[in-house]
Amino acid sequence: MPRRVAALILAFGLSAGLVACGTPRAPVNGRVPDPPAAAPSLTRVAAQVDVVGARGPLGQASREQVLQAAAAQGKADLLKRQIAAMSSFGDVDLYAGNDTKxxxxxxxxxxxxxxxxxxxxxxxxxxxxxxxxxxxxxxxxxxxxxxxxxxxxxxxxxxxxxxxxxxxxxxxxxxxxxxxxxxxxxxxxxxxxxxxxxxxxxxxxxxxxxxxxxxxxxxxxxxxxxxxxxxxxxxxxxxxxxxxxxxxxxxxxxxxxxxxxxxxxxxxxxxxxxxxVRGPATRALHTMFREVWAQQHCEGTVASIEPVAGPAPGKQLMRVIPATPQDTENRIYTLLLGSIRAAQRSVYLTMAYFAPGQDMVDALCDAARRGVDVQLILPSRSDFGPVMQAGRSHYERMLQAGVRIHELQDAVLHAKTAVIDGVVSTIGSSNMDWRSFVYNNEVNAVVLGEDFGDAMTRMFDRDRAASKSIDLQRWQDRGLWQRGKEYFSRMFEQWW
Known part of the structure; x- marks a missing residue:
C-alpha cells in the first residue's frame, strides 16, 4: 500500500504540471444551441437540409418526399425533432436511396x-x-x-x-x-x-x-x-x-x-x-479518401469515378460526417451532443473509449433526469487503461442522475455506436474522447429512421445481455486505489 500511495502522489504532481501547460481547444465553440421545443413541420425540416439522391441534389418537393418516407417508418415527430436539432449546428447534408447492412x-x-x-x-x-x-x-x-x-x-x-x-x-x-x-x-x-x-x-x-x-x-x-x-x-x-x-x-x-x-x-x-453502404452516401466516403490522399501528397492519383447510373439501391436516408483537427467545430461531437440534448425517449451508447468531457456528461445526466432511458455499454477492460479509468471517474455522477451503465464482459469492446430515440443511428471510427474529437481524422455514418434504428437497438440489447450492470451503491464502496486511478486519469482526460 505505501508504494501505491507514493505512486499516486507522484502522478498527481506530474498531472498538475501537465495541466498547467495548457488545455486543448474545445470541440465546440460558443454557446450550444437549445434543442427544438417541439417537432417542426416536414416542410420546415426539408428547408433546413440538403439532400442528394441517386441522380444528384433534390429540390424542396423531393426532399419532403424523402423525409416523409423516413418518417413513415415510425416515430415521425422524434425524427423531425432530431433533424432540426442537427440543423441548429449548421449545414446538414443528407443522402437518400441507400441500402445499408x-x-x-x-x-x-x-x-x-x-x-x-x-x-x-x-x-x-x-x-x-x-x-x-x-x-x-x-x-x-x-x-x-x-x-x-x-x-x-x-x-x-x-x-x-x-x-x-x-x-x-x-x-x-x-x-x-x-x-x-x-x-x-x-x-x-x-x-x-x-x-x-x-x-x-x-x-x-x-x-x-x-x-x-x-x-x-x-x-x-x-x-x-x-x-x-x-x-x-x-x-x-x-x-x-x-x-x-x-x-x-x-x-x-x-x-x-x-x-x-x-x-x-x-x-x-x-x-x-x-x-x-450501397448508394449515394458511398460517394462521400470516396471523396473523403481522395481528399486525404491529395492532402498527404501521396504518390499517384486516385481517379474520381462515377457510379453506374441506375435506380437507387435502397431506401435509407443517411449522413456521412467527417472530422479533422482543422475543423472549427467537430461535427461528430455536435451530432452526438445535439441528439442527446434533443432526446425524448432513449439514448443507447456503446463506446470503446469514453472520456467525454463535461458538456457530454451534463447532456447525458440531464436527459436521464428528464425521463429519457439513457444506457451506456462501456468496456470492462481496455487496451488503453487510462481512458477507461477517466471514463469511470464519471460513473458516480451519471448513476446518481439515473444513467444505467453496463460493462461488456468476455471481449474487448472497440465499437463506437449510438442509437438515439430509435431514429438516429451512428456507426463510425470516432470514440467519445478528446483524441477523437480534437486530434484525429474520423468519420461516422448516420442512418435516419426507425427501421435501421430497430436493428441497432437489437444489437445493443444483445451486447447488454453480455454485460454486467454497475450498481451505484457497490460503486460508491470502491477502494481508494481505484478512486486514485480515476482521479489521476480524469486530470489527463483531455490529453489521452
Missing part, C-alpha cells in the same frame, strides 16, 4: 469486404488506422494484388503510427505489385512531404469499391478481429476468459494482470461494428 464483429465484416473486393470492376480504395501483417492482412494483400493484376486500380492509405508495428516488406510487396500505397503523416520528418503535427492521426476505417459499395466503422485490418467476440456476429463462441472481478463489486475490482489481459484478448477477440 449492419456488420457485427470481424468475421462478418471481413467476409463482406473481401466479397466486395472480389467483385470490383474499376477501383478499390482502402483507408485504415491499423494494417498489420497478420493472417487477415496477408489474405487481404493477396486478394488486392490479384485484383490489381486483373487491371483494377487499387490505393491504400494507412496511418504511420497506427501501423508502426507492420514490417515495410508488407507494404513494399503491394507497391511492387502496382498498388498505390501511402503512409499518413509519417513519424520520420524526412519522409514527410510537409509538416503536420505528430498528434494528427488518421483514425478512419474506409473501404470503397467502384464508388458504389462502401464500408466504415471501427474495425481495423487486424488479427484481433479474426475470431469474433463470441457474439452473434462471430463464427462461434469464444473461449471463456479467466474469471475476474467487475468494477463496482469491491475495492480490488480495478486490479488487473496485463499478461492475462493480453492473453484473454487474443482468446476472446474484440467486439466491434461496421456498416456496409
Amino acid at each position: 449492419l456488420l457485427v464483429d470481424g468475421p462478418a465484416t471481413f467476409a463482406a469486404m473481401f466479397d466486395a473486393i472480389g467483385k470490383a470492376r474499376r477501383q478499390i480504395v482502402l483507408e485504415s488506422y491499423i494494417i498489420e501483417d497478420a493472417d487477415v492482412a496477408q489474405q487481404l494483400a493477396d486478394l488486392l494484388l490479384q485484383r490489381r493484376a486483373q487491371g483494377i486500380e487499387v490505393a491504400i492509405l494507412y496511418d504511420a503510427v497506427g501501423s508502426m508495428g507492420t514490417q515495410d516488406a508488407y507494404f513494399d510487396r503491394m507497391r511492387q505489385g502496382g498498388i498505390a500505397v501511402c503512409a499518413f503523416n509519417p513519424v520520420n520528418p524526412l519522409k514527410r512531404s510537409r509538416y503536420h503535427k505528430i498528434t494528427h492521426r488518421d483514425h478512419r476505417k474506409i473501404l470503397v469499391v467502384d464508388a458504389e459499395t462502401g464500408f466504415t466503422g471501427g474495425i481495423n485490418i487486424s488479427a484481433v478481429y479474426s475470431s469474433g467476440s463470441g457474439g452473434f456476429g462471430s463464427r462461434g463462441p469464444s473461449k471463456p476468459k479467466p474469471k475476474s472481478a467487475t468494477p463496482g463489486a469491491s475495492a480490488s475490482n480495478a486490479a488487473s494482470n496485463p499478461a492475462s489481459d493480453a492473453k484473454a484478448e487474443e482468446e476472446n477477440g474484440w467486439r466491434d461494428t461496421m456498416i456496409q
Whole structure:
C-alpha cells in the first residue's frame, strides 16, 4: 500500500504540471444551441437540409418526399425533432436511396469486404488506422494484388503510427505489385512531404469499391478481429476468459494482470461494428479518401469515378460526417451532443473509449433526469487503461442522475455506436474522447429512421445481455486505489 500511495502522489504532481501547460481547444465553440421545443413541420425540416439522391441534389418537393418516407417508418415527430436539432449546428447534408447492412464483429465484416473486393470492376480504395501483417492482412494483400493484376486500380492509405508495428516488406510487396500505397503523416520528418503535427492521426476505417459499395466503422485490418467476440456476429463462441472481478463489486475490482489481459484478448477477440453502404452516401466516403490522399501528397492519383447510373439501391436516408483537427467545430461531437440534448425517449451508447468531457456528461445526466432511458455499454477492460479509468471517474455522477451503465464482459469492446430515440443511428471510427474529437481524422455514418434504428437497438440489447450492470451503491464502496486511478486519469482526460 505505501508504494501505491507514493505512486499516486507522484502522478498527481506530474498531472498538475501537465495541466498547467495548457488545455486543448474545445470541440465546440460558443454557446450550444437549445434543442427544438417541439417537432417542426416536414416542410420546415426539408428547408433546413440538403439532400442528394441517386441522380444528384433534390429540390424542396423531393426532399419532403424523402423525409416523409423516413418518417413513415415510425416515430415521425422524434425524427423531425432530431433533424432540426442537427440543423441548429449548421449545414446538414443528407443522402437518400441507400441500402445499408449492419456488420457485427470481424468475421462478418471481413467476409463482406473481401466479397466486395472480389467483385470490383474499376477501383478499390482502402483507408485504415491499423494494417498489420497478420493472417487477415496477408489474405487481404493477396486478394488486392490479384485484383490489381486483373487491371483494377487499387490505393491504400494507412496511418504511420497506427501501423508502426507492420514490417515495410508488407507494404513494399503491394507497391511492387502496382498498388498505390501511402503512409499518413509519417513519424520520420524526412519522409514527410510537409509538416503536420505528430498528434494528427488518421483514425478512419474506409473501404470503397467502384464508388458504389462502401464500408466504415471501427474495425481495423487486424488479427484481433479474426475470431469474433463470441457474439452473434462471430463464427462461434469464444473461449471463456479467466474469471475476474467487475468494477463496482469491491475495492480490488480495478486490479488487473496485463499478461492475462493480453492473453484473454487474443482468446476472446474484440467486439466491434461496421456498416456496409450501397448508394449515394458511398460517394462521400470516396471523396473523403481522395481528399486525404491529395492532402498527404501521396504518390499517384486516385481517379474520381462515377457510379453506374441506375435506380437507387435502397431506401435509407443517411449522413456521412467527417472530422479533422482543422475543423472549427467537430461535427461528430455536435451530432452526438445535439441528439442527446434533443432526446425524448432513449439514448443507447456503446463506446470503446469514453472520456467525454463535461458538456457530454451534463447532456447525458440531464436527459436521464428528464425521463429519457439513457444506457451506456462501456468496456470492462481496455487496451488503453487510462481512458477507461477517466471514463469511470464519471460513473458516480451519471448513476446518481439515473444513467444505467453496463460493462461488456468476455471481449474487448472497440465499437463506437449510438442509437438515439430509435431514429438516429451512428456507426463510425470516432470514440467519445478528446483524441477523437480534437486530434484525429474520423468519420461516422448516420442512418435516419426507425427501421435501421430497430436493428441497432437489437444489437445493443444483445451486447447488454453480455454485460454486467454497475450498481451505484457497490460503486460508491470502491477502494481508494481505484478512486486514485480515476482521479489521476480524469486530470489527463483531455490529453489521452
